[in-house]
Amino acid sequence: MIIIESLNKDKHRRLGFACGKEPLDRFLQEHAHQAVAKNLSKTYVAVDESDETVILGYYTVTPCRIEPGELPRDVARMMKVPELELPASLVARLAVSESVKGRGVGSLMLMDAMARCARVAAEIGGVAIVVDALEESVVPFYARVGFKRFEPDALKMFIPMATVREMLGISHQQRQAG
Numbered sequence: 634m635i636i637i638e639s640l641n642k643d644k645h646r647r648l649g650f651a652c653g654k655e656p657l658d659r660f661l662q663e664h665a666h667q668a669v670a671k672n673l674s675k676t677y678v679a680v681d682e683s684d685e686t687v688i689l690g691y692y693t694v695t696p697c698r699i700e701p702g703e704l705p706r707d708v709a710r711m712m713k714v715p716e717l718e719l720p721a722s723l724v725a726r727l728a729v730s731e732s733v734k735g736r737g738v739g740s741l742m743l744m745d746a747m748a749r750c751a752r753v754a755a756e757i758g759g760v761a762i763v764v765d766a767l768e769e770s771v772v773p774f775y776a777r778v779g780f781k782r783f784e785p786d787a788l789k790m791f792i793p794m795a796t797v798r799e800m801l802g803i804s805h806q807q808r809q810a811g
């Protein structure tokens with residue numbers, strides 16, 4: 634069974650991680666722990682219960698803002714948000730070890746990240762989740778769960794928090810009460 638938990642430098646072996654994209658490997662190996670220690674971002678890792686020291690994948694989340702006018706106009710109207718800076722959550726990085734690619738770990742982590750962002754938004758606000766697809770070939774990975782591009786051809790994508798709540802069966806009132 635796959636477990637997703639906070640990165641722990643004393644438990645998880647970061648040096649062996651290889652996803653095929655060197656900057657993403659380097660971030661995990663050299664910077665993720667410091668970023669957590671400084672509260673710049675939080676990193677969560679996927680491990681298998683058979684050996685919880687081996688990192689199968691990771692994602693990093695942090696708050697962000699959407700600039701005025703950045704959301705497509707029809708979406709902003711549908712979301713009924715003002716044309717001001719808007720609070721959001723950023724899934725800044727998401728990567729899966731080459732050894733387990735194509736086995737659902739990426740999807741599992743993305744759903745976990747989305748649920749986490751929805752819980753945070755219920756506590757402190759946040760109108761959407763933002764991701765930066767690393768390259769065009771990754772866009773479908775996010776699009777299949779409902780992320781849309783900010784602009785035609787852009788790699789920066791978003792999904793309204795209301796859509797996430799609906800997908801995950803979380804009502805706003807329920808979350809606020811909890």
Ligand SMILES: CC(C)(COP(=O)(O)OP(=O)(O)OC[C@H]1O[C@@H](n2cnc3c(N)ncnc32)[C@H](O)[C@@H]1OP(=O)(O)O)[C@@H](O)C(=O)NCCC(=O)NCCS
Nearest residue numbers: 726727728729734735736737738739740767770771773774
């Ligand atoms: C992109 C990535 C995270 C996907 O992880 P994964 O565990 O291999 O993906 P999954 O097994 O959960 O695949 C889920 C679905 O997305 C599809 N998918 C996976 N990677 C894809 C890609 N690069 N492009 C398009 N679709 C992709 C799969 O075909 C699968 O669809 P299916 O269920 O209809 O077969 C992984 O390939 C990766 O780490 N890539 C390198 C780092 C990177 O590019 N990160 C993203 C930007 S930060």
